[in-house]
Amino acid sequence: MLEVKGVSKSFDGFMAVSRANLTVNKGEMVAVIGPNGAGKTTLFNLISGILKPDSGRIIYKGEDITFLSPYEIFRKGICRSFQIVNVFQRLTVFENVQLSVLSREKKTWNLLMPAKKFYVDETERILEQVGLKEKRDTVAGFLSHGEQKILEIAIALGGKPEFVILDEPTAGMSPEETVMCMELIKKLRHEMDLTILFCEHDMDVVFGYADRIMVMVRGETVIEGTCDEVRCDTLVQEAYLGVSDE
C-alpha cells in the first residue's frame, strides 16, 4: 500500500534520514523503532508531506506522492497524529473533530450556514468510538494530556483515513493509559479497517501490537521484518535493544 524507496533528507548537512526503505501492506500495523534522533519523526513528516525529501520516492497505492502538499496527501486518505500534542486548543472537542470532517468534505468555504449543523452524527460517532463523547463540549485545552492524545487520533479519524500514521501515540502516558490507548488503536484498526504506521519507544508495546517492525539508526534502515526477525537480529540488539533494555 505504501512504499518508501531510498528516501533521504538532510538539514544543513546533517543526514536526518538517509536512504530509508519501508513497505507497508494493506491492513498491516507496522512499527518504526530506533533511538532518539534516529529520524523517525522526520520520516513521518516526509510521508505526510510536511517535508520534501532530497532524493528517493514515496509511492502510495501505486501513485507517486513524494512531492504532494500535506492537504493533498490528506485527501488521498493518509492521516496522522503528532508526537507532541497538536490539537486546536481553543475549540471544543466536538469542533476539533468536526473541523477534520468539514475539511474532508470540502465544506470549509461555507460562510453562511452555522457550523453546528454540519456532520453532527458522524462527528459524534467518532467521539463515541474513541470514548470522548462525555467531553463533547469541553474546550480542548482543558483536557488531560492523555485525553488530548486520544483527541489527536480522533482528529485523524475525521479524515476517514485508510492509512493512519501515529507518531508516538502513547508519549507521556502512564502505563495504564498506554495499554488503554493501544487497545483503542487495535479496536479502531479492526472497526475501521485501517492500515497503521506508528513509532513508539516502549518495546513491550511494539512487540505486542506490531505485525512488522522497521528499525532506524542514524537515519538509515537497519532491518525491516517480523517481530521475531527483528528480535533475533544482532545488529539491532547492539544498536538499540541492548541499550534500552539495560
Add this chain to the structure above:
Amino acid sequence: MGKKGLIPIAFLLLLLFPFFLPRFYVYLSSLILIHGLLATSLNFVLGFGGMYQFHHCVFYGVGGYTTALLLTKTSLSPFLAFLAAPFASAILSILMGVICVRLSKLYFGMLQISLGSLVWAIVYRWYSFTGGDDGIHGIPIPHLLASTNSAYYFTLVITALSMFAMYRMLVSPFGKTLQGIRDNPVRCEMIGVNVKLHQLLALIIAGFFAGVAGMLFVIVDTTVFPEMLFWTLSLEVLIMCLVGGWFTFFGPLLGAAILIILRTIISTYTVYWALVLGVIMTLIIFFLPNGILGYIEEKLKRG
C-alpha cells in the same frame, strides 16, 4: 440564553439615544459604533484568525477616502460612493493579503505595517488628489443623512448589519476553520485545509468591513484626513480589541466604547491621554490578559 437576550435590549436602547442625549453625545455614540465596527473587523483576523494585522486602519482610511473622493470629485450618486468604499478596501486587502499571508505571526505583522505605511505615505504626499495632510473637509452628504441624528441612525443600522454578518461568518464552517488555523496552522494543513487561501479570504472580509467603517466616518464627520490611516490609530484599535477581549465577539466594541469615553473625559483635564492609555494597557495585560469581556465570560462559565 440570557446573554443573547441582551443584544436586542442594547439595540433598542441605542435606538432611543437621540431622544434623550444631547447632540454631542449622539455624535460620540456614532464614533463609538464606527470604531467598534472597525475593531470588530480587525478582531475577525486578530482574535479569531490569529493574524497580527498591525496596520488595520489602512482599510478604514482607504474606505473613507474612496467615499470622500467620489463625493467631491465625481457626480456619481452618493449611495454609489458609499457602496464603493468597502469594495475598494477589499481590493486593497487582496493586494496586501497576497503578499503578507506568505509570512506568519510577527513577520506577517511587520510586512503588513510596512505596506500599510506605504499607503499612508501616498495619501499624505499626494496633495493634488487627496489633499495631503489637510485631508478633505466639508464633504457634501445627501440631505437625508446630513443631520447628526440621521447619520447616527444610519451608522447604527449599518454597524448592526455588519456585526451580524461577521458573527454569522464566524460560526460558519469557514469561521470554525479560521479559528482552527489560529490555534494550529500546521495541524490544519495536515487535515487538508489550504491555510493561506482561508487566511486571505478572512483578510478580505476584515478589510471589507473596515471599509464600511471608513465610509460611515465620512457620513458622520464629513471629513477625511491622513491620520485615519496612520499606524497610531491602528495601534489604538488593536488596544480596543485587547482591552475588550480579543477572544470574544463583542469585546472589541466594548473596548472601543471604553477607550473613546475615557479619552473624551480625560482630554478635558489633561493632554496626557497617551500616558493614561499606557497605564490602562499595562493593567489589562497584567490582570486581565483575556480582556474585560473575556474575564466576565470566564467567570460566568465557572459559575
